[in-house]
Amino acid sequence: MLFKVIHITTYDYDEAITHCHNIANLKPIEFLGQKLVNYSIEVTPTPSYIEEDIDFFKNIICRFSIEQPHKKLIVNSTSIVERNFDLQPDIYSSLIVKKTTVQDVINELKKGTEEMLSVHDFTLDSQFIKNISPEIKQYAEVSLQPNRNVFEGTNELMKRIFKDFTFDSNFSTIATPLDDVMKAKKGVCQDFAQISIACLRSVGLPARYVSGYIETLPPPGKEKLVGTDASHAWFSVYIPQFGWVDFDPTNDQIPKNQHITTSYGRDYFDVPPLKGVLYGSGNSKMKVSVDIRPA
């Protein structure tokens, strides 16, 4: 499948901003099964400095600064991505996936092999997922007892979150604590991904946050509207000697060709699509438009 993703973020300011420094996390990474055919990022007004870099988690980030007064900032990122799930290691036929239990993963971690050291960071507290509550742990343990198969347990966890949690785009903000989401059982993809990660880490499993896009389909018989998509997030769990396996708790599915990955992190904090520091006063407004369609 070939997709074109257009992600446009516009900021409008009441008063001129004198200068700003920003980091974008918008360029899709590449792996077996996802190929970046073409990419461009366009910033208005023209940045005095713009450069690509690689972050701690090997994502491709883009730093840019604007040093002229401006009342509007537009970041337009366009990617052409080729997705082929069939090229990815096959979860369903893998013997390793079939036999690995929760306890096996924990034992592997203890061995401290180079493979496991590289994922160790994903078992620990991170900015938005820390001091995991006993409630979350209890919720996790229903599906993730030590002798449970990791893949099956995680799959069940995903299904439970899909069933128990209600999608509500008005409930949470970036700053809503995990425990509040757990209590209300409401939120959006970002919340569900982070709750899942907290569950997995609470029993000692390495879990990471995946930031990206999902292709949505219009209601039957209707034309798809432009710019009505949004950026998406899900999670993955690590199975030793096999690798990371993705799960999408918002849509109750294993991500395949409709999911396009931008970056990985320990949680949202590591990989926000755009972040920045700016200097000026007055109010600001943000508008985000994302459009994904077959190219």
Place this chain on the structure above:
Amino acid sequence: MPDKNLFEKYFNDFEDYDEVLKSDMTINPNWEKLLNNFSTIGQEELTEKQKQIDWLLAENGVTYNVYNDPKGLNRPWSLNIIPFIIEQKEWLSIEKGLKQRAELLDLTLKDIYGKRELIKNKIIPPEVVYSHRGFLRNCDQIQYNTSKNLLIHSADLARGPDGRMWVVNDRTEAPSGMGYSLENRFSIRHSAPDLSKNIHVEQPFSFFKDYHQLLIDSAPVKKKNTTIVILTPGPHNETYFEHAYLSSYLGYPLVKGNDLVVRNNKVFIKTLKELIQVDVILRRVDGAYTDPLELKGNSFLGVAGLLNVVRKNNVSIINPIGSGVLENPGLIPFMNSICKYFFKEDLILPQIASWWCGQEKERNFVLENLTKLVVKPIDRTNREHIYFCELLSSDELEELKKQILEKPYRFVAQEKISFSTAPNFTNKGLEPRKVVCRTFSVAKNDSYSVMPGGLVRVAAEKEKLRVSNQRGGTSKDFWITNSVKTAPTSKQRYHWHNNNTNTLAGIDNLPSHTAENLFWSGRYLARTLVTARYIRMVLNELVDSDSKSLDVLLKSITHLTSIFPGFTGINEEAAFKDPLKEIAIVLFDKNKQGSLAYSIQAFSNSYYSLRNLWSKDMWRVFDATTKSWNDFSPENHNNLKKIIKLLDSIITKLIAFMCLIEESILVEQGLLLYFIGLQTEQAMMCIDKSRALLVSKYDEQTEYEILESLLDSHESLNIYRYSFRSHLNIKNVINLILLDKSYSRSLKYQLNRIRRDVSRLPNKNQDIKLSNSYLLIKEACDLIENADVDSFVLTEDSVFTRAQLDEFLAKLSNLIHQTSLSITNTYFNHSDQQQRQLIHQKQSV
């Protein structure tokens, strides 16, 4: 021989080791000479000298800020007269150990942010690094051009039961204490020179020379003149005194995050005239707070984009951002293995026995022996969370066990050690107290230069286990004594030849934040002084209760201070009935903007932010001023006589302070801004007073009294009499206090002075005389130049207001206000430069 009686009541009642008195009651020979001097001076004189030291430190404003301390910002630093001694021979071996440790930590730091081979080779467990809050992932793989990654290392040492000095802690983030140790040395030398008679004490001056050289050599590009700044979190930080102290001792400007700005991947200091590129930053802000773009987004202590400037090698930061990961007791159990890994040798300095709870065997040992141990988290974020388990209740122990089991890798347990004691001088004689020595090393060529001595901190009470400045306690001068005299100790050794010309000298290069503080300190000082004088005048009238003008004067207080309704509102009758009650609010309610208390507070804050520019005399007078103000008891708020006396004393001190400012700070250091602030406020207050008292017409008797009061509050009565030798009349008064060209208290004089000072301000793009600020003040000057006094006073008898005078003063007031705004907008970090974060987009499918 020292006087044995010294130790009569000393009795070391612990089983521990004492530095001086051995278990067989003999005296450590290294201390003999000191104790001899001590005996010669005698207890009585030592008590006097100790008092002198306490006084000197307080007078010099040596402070240590304690968070949440009722005493507020400035708790005096405390120094005990008895120094701590280590003999040169022992010190040399300690020094060797410290150098080894610094080298080791340097390599560890390089590895943690580089190849992480220590983790890959299982020398250190991953959690010790990954779960430590000081591990900043954004600093990964940064390459530095400096000779070392760890440029300053500090260690806390204490003498263990085996008689050797042990390492208790490492300080690598932004080690504090060098400035205090230097001040300790100066204080002891100054107050008790006899103590070191016949003793050769090593001096730290060549160490400071190395330190200074390190700053210069760290510049990413070799230049003739390197621009170096000291980055401080500001006056509320616990060691702010030291930041200001080092700034004046080393001669580099003290800046806050908002003085700096990143442009084009370089960091600049904002000065009055332009941006100047900074080469080296001596950092006293914790790493995580240094860059709101990449690190803590809500930090206002750093500079957005700074980390990328570091990555591009366009600035050197000392210590580099991320070095806080080494302040990590979780590393201690692995230090010997790290040493073997890098150097194939053992650690020279022993360390406190520590068990990292992330390992199963160690964890079980800790849990079984908990009551004998001290438990702490691996990072210093929660300072309060050090558990002395023997002191915990069984519930608290259970809670701690639970915490350890939940995240074992976050905890380290350490053996509870009885460290050695040393004699402390108290008014009851000598007392044994626990001591901890902080050492300092700086990178020098391929190795490190270690300060001979350092800072010795002493436990607050006789039996206290903890030694910490946050919790009180005192300090000692730290002597390395040498039986062979090696260096002259003349005054010249205090200074060194500095090849690096300070690139930030001169009014053009004044950091704009400093300029702003100077401007506001001038304004607040003027406001405080004028308000105090005015209220004092009214209070004096209140004593003389016959005064016909009293009501007018009381109302004018409300207008002058803008604390409404006061004497002007609906309840004015109540206010007039008990005027002192309302005046007490105007004086003492620090929550009311315009009150004297508020102005004094604002004045203190702005001066405190300028510490590094102060002379010692300034501190003394400043301290005395705030002291007499703060010591005034609320019980006396209705005591007219006592309030007048208080105002007398405050006014005298403020005037002394004004004189000191003018002779202590150079125009290039920003005195110009201070003057502009001072004159601006005085001019505004002069206008307010005149509008309150001169615009309305009264009967002859009342008017006479009012004119007299106005002149009195203006300290101009004698001048009037001298100049006019006549009965008071309104025309002459206006001529004197508003329109006189050469009288320094007149409005015209002040406005001309502001114009002259504004014309000396730097201006980047154009002739300053075309600038908005200058044009505005010039317009005010022209207005007053052409003023016609006759038109102000000539009114028809039936009209009770001098409307022309009022209109004239209102116009002037507005122009001065506009000038002040224009200066603020042109030269300072103005409010439209507020730093904030880009709105985050939630991932929301």
